[in-house]
Amino acid sequence: MNKIKEMQSLPDRIKREEKRIALVPTMGFLHKGHISLMKEGLKHAEFLVISIFVNPTQFGPGEDLESYPRNFERDFALAEKAGVNVIFAPEAKEIYSAHFQTYVTLQDLPNHLCGISRPDHFRGVATIVTKLFNIVKPNAAVFGQKDFQQLAVIKQMVSDLNLDIKIIGAPIIREDDGLALSSRNVYLSPSERLPALSLFKALNNSQRLLASGVTDASKIISEAVELIDSYRETVIDYIAVCDPETLTDIKRIEKPVLMALAVKVGKTRLIDNMVLEP
Numbered sequence: 001m002n003k004i005k006e007m008q009s010l011p012d013r014i015k016r017e018e019k020r021i022a023l024v025p026t027m028g029f030l031h032k033g034h035i036s037l038m039k040e041g042l043k044h045a046e047f048l049v050i051s052i053f054v055n056p057t058q059f060g061p062g063e064d065l066e067s068y069p070r071n072f073e074r075d076f077a078l079a080e081k082a083g084v085n086v087i088f089a090p091e092a093k094e095i096y097s098a099h100f101q102t103y104v105t106l107q108d109l110p111n112h113l114c115g116i117s118r119p120d121h122f123r124g125v126a127t128i129v130t131k132l133f134n135i136v137k138p139n140a141a142v143f144g145q146k147d148f149q150q151l152a153v154i155k156q157m158v159s160d161l162n163l164d165i166k167i168i169g170a171p172i173i174r175e176d177d178g179l180a181l182s183s184r185n186v187y188l189s190p191s192e193r194l195p196a197l198s199l200f201k202a203l204n205n206s207q208r209l210l211a212s213g214v215t216d217a218s219k220i221i222s223e224a225v226e227l228i229d230s231y232r233e234t235v236i237d238y239i240a241v242c243d244p245e246t247l248t249d250i251k252r253i254e255k256p257v258l259m260a261l262a263v264k265v266g267k268t269r270l271i272d273n274m275v276l277e278p
Contacts, residue, residue: 002090004135010086011137020045023138025129028052028089029069030078033173033181037142038082040170044140050079051132052089057096057103058124069186088136095131103127109156112247113149113260114271117237122153129154133165140166144173146180148260148273152247172272174200180272187268195231196265202227202239203274206259210276215253217241220276228263237262237269244275253278 001007011021022041026034034050041048052075059065072089079087103123109115110122133141143151151169158167173181178200179193188196202224209220221239228234241250244258253276260273 001086001088002094004090004094007086007088007090007135008137014047015137019047020139021047021049021137023132023136023141024048024050025132025141025143026050026052027054027068027183028075029071029183029186030075031181031183033144033146035078035082036173037144037170038079038084040168041140041142042083044142044166044168045138047086048084049086049088049136049138050084051136052087053092053095053128055095055124055128056092057127058121060118060120063118064184069183088132095128104130104157106153106156106160109149109153109247112242113238113240114262115149117262122150125150126153126157130157130161133163138165140168142168142170144171145169146172146182146271146273148244148258149247152245180270182270184268184270188265192233192266192268195233196268196270198228198231198234199261199263199270199272202261203259203272207274207276210253210278215278217250217253217257220253220259224259224261228261231265233265235264237264241276 014021022045024037024041054068056065104126105123106126115122143154145151155167158165175181177197179196206220206224209223214220221241224239228236239261241257241259242248243250250257256275256277258273259276262271
C-alpha cells in the first residue's frame with residue numbers, strides 16, 4: 001500500500017471489527033531487530049502495520065540518503081513471515097507535497113546526543129512519525145531502544161500533544177559478537193568489524209567500572225574514549241553519561257544512567273547505548 005488516502009481509510013474498518021492496530025515505523029532493509037519490533041507489536045494488537053519509508057527530512061547535508069540500503073522485495077518477504085498485515089510504503093512526493101511547510105519540533109530533547117551533530121534530524125523524525133500516526137491511526141507504536149533519543153523524543157511528543165497512542169520501547173537486538181543490529185552495518189568492511197565492536201566493549205567496560213565503585217562520569221567517559229580511540233578506524237562523535245529522561249549530562253552517578261555514544265567507523269556512523277546500574 002503506497003497511497004495515504006488508501007491507508008487512512010483502512011484503520012476505521014479494522015477498529016469496527018474491534019481489533020487494535022500496532023505500527024512499527026521503519027526505513028526498510030529489515031533485519032532481526034526490526035522483526036523483534038514486529039513481534040512486540042503483535043503482543044499489543046491484532047492488526048500490525050509497518051511503514052517502509054526512507055525519510056528525507058531526517059537526513060542532513062552529506063548524509064547517506066541516496067545510498068541508504070534498500071531491498072523492498074526482501075523486506076516484503078520478511079514482513080509477511082513475521083505476521084505483518086499491511087506494509088505502508090509511500091513515495092517521498094506522497095508524504096511531502098511540493099509546498100510542504102509544517103514541521104514538528106521539540107524544545108529540549110533534540111539538543112543533546114545525536115541532535116548536536118545532526119541539528120535537523122529530530123525535527124524530521126518527529127514530523128514523519130506524527131504524519132504516520134495520523135495516517136495509520138494506531139493504538140500502539142513500537143520503537144527500538146537502540147535509538148534511545150528517538151524513543152525519548154517520540155514519548156515526549158505523544159505526551160505533549162495528547163496523542164492517544166501507547167509508545168513501546170523494545171530492547172536492543174545484537175549480533176552474535178555484540179554489535180547492535182543496524183541497517184547501516186552493511187556498510188562495514190571486514191576489517192572494520194573489530195573497531196565497530198569497540199562501542200559495545202566500551203559500554204560493558206563502563207558498567208564494570210561503575211560496579212567496582214567508580215561513580216565519576218568523566219572517568220568512565222575517559223576510559224571509553226581511550227578504548228575506542230585505540231582503533232585507528234574510529235572517530236568519536238560523542239560519548240555521554242546522562243539522565244535517561246532529560247538526556248542532560250550527569251557528573252556523578254548515584255542512580256541508573258544512560259550511557260550513549262556515536263562513533264564513525266570508516267565512513268559508517270554507529271550508535272549504541274546502555275543503561276548503567278550502580
